[in-house]
Amino acid sequence: MQEETFRHSIACIRELTRKIARPLRLMEVCGTHTVAVCRSGLRALLPSGLHLLSGPGCPVCVTPAAYIDRAILLARSPEVLIATFGDLMRVPGLSLGTLENERAKGAKVQVVYSVADALALAGERKNKKVIFLAVGFETTAPGMAWAVKTAAERGIENFMILNALKTMPNAMEALLKSGDVHIDGFICPGHVSAIIGSNPYEFIRREYSRPCVVAGFEPSDVAEAVAMLLAQIAEGRCEVQNQYLRAVSVDGNEKAKVLLDEIFEPADAEWRGLGDIPQSGLKLRDKFKKHDADLMYSGLRATAGGEKTGCRCGDVLRGLVTPMECKLFGKKCKPDHPVGACMVSSEGSCAAYYRYEKQ
Amino acid sequence: MCVAIPVKIISINGDEAVAETGGVRRKIIVSLVEAPKPGDYVLVHAGFAIKKWSKKDVREFNEIMGGIGAK
Numbered sequence: 457m458q459e460e461t462f463r464h465s466i467a468c469i470r471e472l473t474r475k476i477a478r479p480l481r482l483m484e485v486c487g488t489h490t491v492a493v494c495r496s497g498l499r500a501l502l503p504s505g506l507h508l509l510s511g512p513g514c515p516v517c518v519t520p521a522a523y524i525d526r527a528i529l530l531a532r533s534p535e536v537l538i539a540t541f542g543d544l545m546r547v548p549g550l551s552l553g554t555l556e557n558e559r560a561k562g563a564k565v566q567v568v569y570s571v572a573d574a575l576a577l578a579g580e581r582k583n584k585k586v587i588f589l590a591v592g593f594e595t596t597a598p599g600m601a602w603a604v605k606t607a608a609e610r611g612i613e614n615f616m617i618l619n620a621l622k623t624m625p626n627a628m629e630a631l632l633k634s635g636d637v638h639i640d641g642f643i644c645p646g647h648v649s650a651i652i653g654s655n656p657y658e659f660i661r662r663e664y665s666r667p668c669v670v671a672g673f674e675p676s677d678v679a680e681a682v683a684m685l686l687a688q689i690a691e692g693r694c695e696v697q698n699q700y701l702r703a704v705s706v707d708g709n710e711k712a713k714v715l716l717d718e719i720f721e722p723a724d725a726e727w728r729g730l731g732d733i734p735q736s737g738l739k740l741r742d743k744f745k746k747h748d749a750d751l752m753y754s755g756l757r758a759t760a761g762g763e764k765t766g767c768r769c770g771d772v773l774r775g776l777v778t779p780m781e782c783k784l785f786g787k788k789c790k791p792d793h794p795v796g797a798c799m800v801s802s803e804g805s806c807a808a809y810y811r812y813e814k815q
Numbered sequence: 816m817c818v819a820i821p822v823k824i825i826s827i828n829g830d831e832a833v834a835e836t837g838g839v840r841r842k843i844i845v846s847l848v849e850a851p852k853p854g855d856y857v858l859v860h861a862g863f864a865i866k867k868w869s870k871k872d873v874r875e876f877n878e879i880m881g882g883i884g885a886k
Contacts, residue, residue, distance in 0.1 A: 595865065702872040703872075712865065
């Protein structure tokens, strides 16, 4: 059945691309979609003239390198235990190396599956400040909100987050506003949308006249979403459609959204490759500031700085170049010795291209 | 990092639940979904249930996982 859906979608994509008869660039915003596209070989089945661009939807990749340095400085503090998702361990900072190296040198850095595990650690290790590296989008942020709220309610004052949480719709708008790359339509992130719903993309349709389709993560889902976008373009429609009906509604998860609003407020945020984007981050509200490692350790700051020489992660994240157009790709920069974050995270565009599409 | 998978809730204790997928059990937090109960299927991301799934959705997911290119 799914194989049938996939084949049917590919046939539709070919026919619609012929009918539209101009080059088309669709962006898959989410890193998990990029992996699905690369892994399934979907790209090779697309007609020439139809391009899928990877977007800024890998949380680890869009986290500024200075954040890693800051986490390393915190890890060097004897009273601190850093808890983190495994994806961040091998991401190089600006000048201080990686958390993995820091752990090898004796720093307390522990990989956890969930922020709930970090909160439990804080409950057990009262002599340590347990700082969770809060990196992620709207999918991940409600869990952080739950952890901060629970810590506050239970008086677990040694639990903090180093916050780099971000929100997707404003980043999509920033890409369109920059004019750096032409995008004909968006494949919107499925699990971000499970939380926020499909409604928040309406302004992209309304103000920027770009069609959006929220998609699931299997190859047949992504292929169907591409066909839906092309059908909109071919028929002169511009809508927000939802292919991922299994997980996404118009309004999303109300309970999670209420919790997010209780704990966080929108704030400007820095994105690697995209710079500062207004109102694209989540800041802890004042009443939770004792759980904000950024405030509690405001004296420990890494020096600012630019990208490493030659690394084009920033351009990859904006869809300006494919990973293979970076001179370091597959040479100086490989998964076992990455230069940029996009080669580290399993969802990074460079890692996905290297693993599945490198000739 | 936004990967999520469907699991079945086995038991619930406050915010926590024991959930099972593919014979593997682990603790998850269920406080982000409305009225979770044992036997429900939920989509789990990084240890948190973010959406309830119908049995039909789970069947569809399992069908897809047996399909093209996704193991």
